[in-house]
Amino acid sequence: MSSSSKASERITSLLDENSFVEVGQLVTARATNFNLTPAQTPSDGVVTGYGTIGGNLVFVYSQDSSVLGGSIGEMHAKKITSLYDLAVKTGAPIIGLLDSAGLRLQEGTDALNAFGTIYAKQAQASGVIPQITAVFGNCGGGLALVAGMSDFAFMADSASLFVNSPNALAGNKNTDTSKSSYKAANGSVDLVAAEDEVLAKIRELVDILPSNNEDEAVAECSDDLNRACDAIAANPEDAAAAVKDLADGYSFFETKKDFAKDMITGFARFNGQTAGVVANADRKITTAGAQKAARFVKFCDAFEIPVVTYTNVDGFAATEAEEKTIATAAASLANAFAETTSPKVNVIVNAIGSAYAVMNSKALGADITIALPDAEIGILDGRFASQVIAGDKDADTQARAAAEFNEMNTSASAAARGYVDQIAEPADVRKYVIGALEMLYTKREEVLSRKHGTV
DSSP, X not given: OOTTSHHHHHHHHHSOTTOOEXXXXXXXXXXXXXXXXXXXXXXGGEXXXXXXXXXXXXXXXXXXXXXXGGOBOHHXXXXXXXXXXXXXXXXXXXXXXEEEOOBOGGGHHXXXXXXXXXXXXXXXXXXXXXXXXXXXXXXXXXXXXHHXXXXXXXXXTTOEEESSOGGGSTTOSSOOTTSHHHHHHTTSXXXXXXXXXXXXXXXXXXXXXXXXXXXXXXXXXXXXXXXXXXXXXXXXXXXXXXHHHXXXXXXXXXXXXXXXXXXXXXXXXXXXXXXXXXXXXXXEEOHHXXXXXXXXXXXXXXTTXXXXXXXXXXXXXXXXXXXXXXXXXXXXXXXXXXXXXXXXXXXXXXXXXXXXXHTTOGGGTOSEEEEEEEEEEESSOHHHHHHHHXXXXXXXXXXXXXXXXXXXXXXXXXXXXXXXXXXXXXXGHHHHHHHHHHHXXXXXXXXXXXXXXXX
């Protein structure tokens, strides 16, 4: 491996010291059209191989923009797909460092077919091994789909990511739709940062994830399992503080932080065991928030990662734009939770209306539901219910109807009907969640035989 190319430098920075072993170093392009020669395509523009991160095996490919712009041709793609085969066989994550001009024009349909072969390998590996990409430099056209098909995508501050170039968009004159900040705000990438920080975050993510769908992600825990959750006790509605308060060492790896900020998703450890966390930062669920959470939950289920939800909802976002898409998005979220067979624990702060039903409710298969003592759980707030029940009565009658209805909206009432398993003081939530996850460690659940769902 040439240590002077940027592609090689990125691999060196990403992996444990002296752990990288290159595969396919002598591969060059086979095409000779337009006077293309092997000397022009060392390693065919992509460095491929394996190494370790924190002692764990990973496979990595890094595109070399100094070789024909890092463009993808037949042999370039063959190196990547061969690496995918090795990663799947050994059950190890694969990491792609993208920096490419796109298709190699000199190779025509061979290059076009090459894109398809990469997509096919990504689809086959989905749910088997974690797929991580980081965009450095350019990532345009069909290559943008490689990032989109990955489980997690990162982007350097100065990088560009696009299917269609911004200047090719009808009517667009001012918006740079390829910018990292634009992509992060619209959910295309999980994190935008300086290049060194991106590589550090990939290392952090690999450390917290299982290596494959039959592995488990467990680490030593030095935190107090019975530690009080001071942030939750102070303000249970602050979901961002709550998810850190629950986690070992207050450490939370957030995904897609700049997208759909009403919904928080990410990974935390509970007594050393990795779990996916979904939390409502806003009481109204949006289309983007539901889509973000649904894809995250599906990833967790594919890799048998437990899911912990921190539910605080009272409805769906009510705008004309949201009304066009919210039903389909909410259905996807409900389906994701219903299909998940990995352990599911739900912490309820407030749960009003059908929005609660899609947030890992008991009806969707939550294994353990933990409610705060003051949690509201019900169809509707009593003030509004009384307008339906006693709308034609005087004010005193309506007030009594509201009070009576609210008596049904308590955590104690929900527990009496079996919809809540435990009622915990805010400060004690962490130990309740850990206890539930430990109990569910050996969970097994059979599912109906079918090819796949359609929601």
